[in-house]
Amino acid sequence: MRLAIDVMGGDQGPHAIIAGSAKAAVEHPGLQLTLFGPRQRIIAEISRLPQPLAAAASRLVPCDAPDSITPSTSAAWALRNGHSTSMVHMLRSVAQGEAAAGVSAGNTAALVALARRELGMIEGISRPAISTAIPARQGRRCYLLDLGANVDSPAHRLVDFALMGAAMAQCIDGTVMPRVALLNVGAEATKGSASVREADRLLREYASTSHGAFDYQGYAEGGDLFKGQFDVVVCDGFVGNAVLKASEGLTSMLVERVQMAFESRLSGRLASLLAKPVLKRLKKELDPVRYNGASLLGLRGIVVKSHGSTHADGFYYAIQRALQEVEHNLPARIAGRWQASGSDLNGAS
Amino acid sequence: MRLAIDVMGGDQGPHAIIAGSAKAAVEHPGLQLTLFGPRQRIIAEISRLPQPLAAAASRLVPCDAPDSITPSTSAAWALRNGHSTSMVHMLRSVAQGEAAAGVSAGNTAALVALARRELGMIEGISRPAISTAIPARQGRRCYLLDLGANVDSPAHRLVDFALMGAAMAQCIDGTVMPRVALLNVGAEATKGSASVREADRLLREYASTSHGAFDYQGYAEGGDLFKGQFDVVVCDGFVGNAVLKASEGLTSMLVERVQMAFESRLSGRLASLLAKPVLKRLKKELDPVRYNGASLLGLRGIVVKSHGSTHADGFYYAIQRALQEVEHNLPARIAGRWQASGSDLNGAS
DSSP, X not given: OEEEEEOSSOTTOHXXXXXXXXXXXXXXXXXXXXXXEOHHHHHHHHHTOOTTGGGGGGGEEEEEOOBOOOTTOOHHHHHHHOXXXXXXXXXXXXXXXXXXXXXXXXXXHHHHHHHHHHHOBOTTOOSOEEEEEEEOGGGOEEEEEOSSSOSSOOHHHHHHHHHHHHHHHHHHHOOSSOEEEEEOSSSSTTOSOHHHHHHHHHHHXXXXXXXXXXXXXXXXXXXXXXXXXXXXXXXXXXXXXXXXXHHHHHHHHHHHHHHHHHHHHSOHHHHHHHHHXXXXXXXXXXXXXHHHOEEEESBSSOEEEOOTTOOHHHHHHHHHHHHHHHHTTHHHHHHHHHHHHHHHHHHHO | OEEEEXXXXXXXXXXXXXXXXXXXXXXXXXXXXEEEEOHHHHHHHHHTOOTTGGGGGGGEEEEEOOBOOOTTOOHHHHHHHOTTBHHHHXXXXXHTTSSSEEEEOSOHHXXXXXXXXXXXXXXXXXXXXXXXXXXXXXXXXXXXXXXXSOSSOOHHHHHHHHHHHHHHHHHHHOOSSOEEEEEOSSSSTTOSOHHHHHHHHHHHHHXXXXXXXXXXXXXXXXXXXXXXXXSEEEXXXXXXXXXXXXXXXXXXXXXXXXXXXXXXXXOHHHHXXXXXXXXXXXXXXXXXXXXXXXXXXXXXXXXXXXXXXXXXXXXXXXHHHXXXXXXXXXXXXXXXXXXXXXXXXXXXX
């Protein structure tokens, strides 16, 4: 199996991305990773890999792409001028079937726009959505989407998100009948924006006519995300992005405060022994994008976005996520779901 | 000074609200609280107050309002049929100048709609906004608005939120030049919904023409809310509601997890001694609406919404917030800000 890796665009530079790639290669002996970026720089980074990572060096194959897309590059600029960038080369490798999936820690807006052009969309879906699983109570997790690829989403796009999220939960977590909810400001039918109320109507009609796709549970509120009672929560990308980033910011502040509070009450050594391991694990668990990446859904291929500020471990987990999606052939599952439900949805809308 | 209290509508019933009111009365010897609700029930609750709360019983004045608005009542129903409810009686008491401010733990949508009708809006503002201060790094706090009174907010309404939030930070926290930001999916000018980009343009124009109102800092992302670098962050009510409720849910899950993690590593007794006080304080600090209530801004009077599931302490803090707003005459400050900036804003829009 071969994956395509964009080594540029992460805040930590190619070093972290190549180390994360090497870690994945060490763990999966059948895996080969094509690394797109400035060839000399990649070769230099590979040659500096410590053991045991260096053992996988022969399965990290540099592929020259002289340019890169920066965090401030606009999607429009990337579409016009990105031809020789590592991100476009990586996506083309997926589009041409040379790689089973692609992973990038670069600019999200550019990645969404370029992936849409290079890979194309599954029939019936107009734009990619971004999703990740957030941790919930009772060891459960909840796929939240969209996380920022779509703003001002009309009702039919929210319905698309529901179908894609349900396919994701079925595929990756093996949830037979995912419980899907629509994020709103309250549980009452009279509340919410026009597009959310219309999406609720479409999803209710869809749920009443189709069989076996998912279990539509109506509205959820922001606090319900972490309760473990839904497998998928659907919202416009502006809302999902704000919620996810606020959650990351809050987790980081909370963990810092708990740490300070313990350090002020315990001796430094005792605090380190007792509190730090607990807090470190929690932080990791509760910052899903930084640690596990996010999936671009709706494309005719698999693309995983690793967090921009990711370190080697985060990039390694993003590769793991890409491998899971390859194993379950997620795009085919989503396309199948679309064909099966197309007539119901057309009937409903 | 007299405040008007709606004793109905909280999840914990009138008991918690009357106990919270009594606590405020004990603390402020010049304060009288008119309690609106079923008279016999109020009298019975007052007679059961323990010491030292019972000492303030004479300053808790029952005022009969036989009906109440339930959490599931729609705003439309409340406007049509709410005349004899405790919420409407409380608001009329504020509108008629009998009380300096009103506090309710009831249905938010009904409270917003009824307050708008009974108190009227400050000239130039079309709808109330809901705001609370969320805790941020370095002991700072950040006013977030709107929290759910307005969905699908057009650009000019987001500008209204900025002015009201700035007045709030100046008034309550004494921040001379509040740093105001607009929530978006990214810091780049090309990102975001049409209304957010238009509001950014209006706020930039406003900032360049007006003097001394606030310091407009451009876009913020969800994670910036807790960093302490902004005094006010403005967003549509759908987004603010989702972010705030998700933050509440996450805090509660996080605190639970930290607690479990410590209990599994320490003996129960040691965990109780070390971890519980720290976590309890954190939970309180990080759940601002439950503990401090939220303000309805833009009205010609002061109305504070206490959290529906509040206990006596939470209601007590909501009363404290109302008293602060009375002390600084917040509606007059907002109205003054509007008059001062009206010409600039008209010029900008």
